[in-house]
Amino acid sequence: MAESTRARLWRYSRDGDDPNELTLIVETANGPYVRRIRPALPLPLDVDHGPGAEQAAHQAAAMWGLPDFVFQQAEHARKGSGQRELGDRLLVAGRRGAVVQVKARTVAPKSDVEEIGWIQKVAAKAVRQAKGTVRQLRLKPADMVNGRGRTLGIDGNEIEWIAVFLLDHPDVPKQMVPSWEDPGMPSIALTRRDWDFLFNQLRSTTAVLDYLFRVAAEPAIALGDEPVRYYEFAAADEAAPPTTVxxxxxxxxxxxxSTPLLPQEPVGGAGIRAHRVIRLVLEDVSTSPLPAHASEADRHTFLSDLDSLPVGVREEWGQLLLDMLSDVVQTPEEETKWRIRRQLNAETTRHAIYACATRFNETVQSGFSGYVRLRHHEVSGRTGRPEELVTIGVMLTPNTTGARPWDTTMVRTYGESDLTEEEFEVLGRLWNRAPAG
Known part of the structure; x- marks a missing residue:
C-alpha cells in the first residue's frame, strides 16, 4: 500500500489504559470519517478460557455472517490409535473455506519478549494444525455440523482453503508480526478483535472470506492492525476505476x-430496515423445509449463491425489494403484477434475479421458474460460456396470514440450458412481450 494512502489513516487509543479500544480516523472525499473498533465479544462465563475463545469466535461469525457457514466436526477423526481434531472451526461458503485455529493466552502475560516468543510458538503450531486439517479432509471427507446443527459432508478437495491463526490475548506486544513455515496455502494471523471487526463491518461470510484471501497475498502486518489495513484497501477500492463490463x-x-468491494461504513451501519432484507431472505432459505429432491448440501449451495451479492449494494437491493413488494400488493385481486430486477456479476458467472409478485400460487410459481430458466438460457448464450454460469432467482410474495411479511421462493439453474426449442418459444412469448402502451 502506498505511503500516501497509509498517511491518510491513523490510530489512537480511546483509553490509554485499555489496549482493546481503537479508533480510526479516515480521511475520505466527504471529509473525516471516525470508526470506533469495539473490543471482541466477551467470553462466555460458564466455559474455560480456551474453549470460550473458540465459542466467541464462532458466535461472531454466526451472528454477523450466517450460522450455516460456520462448522465444527461432528466427531473426532481417528488417526492411528488416537484421535485427531479437524481444526477448531471451519468457515465454508461456496468454493472457499477457512480452517480457524483459535489460541488463547490463559495465564497472565509476562514480559514482551516472553509473550512474543509464546505467540510465535502458538502461531506456528496453529498453521501446522490447519495444514493437517486440510490434508485430512482431502484424504477423507468428514461430517461437519454447522451453526444450525445440520450435518454436511465436507470434501477438502472441492474447496480452496486458507489457514487462519486467531489469537485471544489481553495485551499483544506492539508491532508483533508472527511468522511460520509456508503451509502450501494462504495463511493469515488475526486477533479476535480483528475477526469480530471484519464480520461486523461486512456482515457476510463470503465477503470476509474474499477479504482474507485478498490480504493473505500481501506482506504480513502486526497483530491488531487489521482494521487499519482494511481501510487502506477500502480507500484503494473507492479510488479504483470501475471494471468495464x-x-x-x-x-x-x-x-x-459499480460499487467498492470494501465499504468504508459498516454494512447496515445506519440501522435502517432495508439492509436487513437480504439477511431475512437468507434466513428464509435456511429455515424453510427442503423440497423432497433437495439436500442440506443443496441448501448450503443456495445460501452461498445468495451471500455472494456484493455487500455494497445490499441496502439498495433491500430497499428495492421492499418498494417492489409494496407496489405489487396494490394490484386488483383479478390481476397479477410482477416487479423484477436482475444483476450479472463482472465475471459473468453469477446471474441474480430478484422478483416480487402479487400472490403465490402454482401458476405464479411455474411462471417464475420459467422466467429464471429463460433468462439463464439467454444470458448464457450471450456470454458464450454457459458451463460457467449460475442463475439464482428469489421471488417474494405477500404473506396473507400475518405470520410474516412475505413468503420466499428460490429457483436455481446452472450450466447448459435445458430448454427445448418449443419451451424457449413459449417462454419468450410470455416474458419477452413489448410493454403495453
Missing part, C-alpha cells in the same frame, strides 16, 4: 453499476 450481456437496457 458489457452491460448488454444481461439483456437490452442493461446498466453498468
Amino acid at each position: 458489457d452491460a448488454d450481456l444481461v439483456g437490452p437496457g442493461g446498466v453498468l453499476h
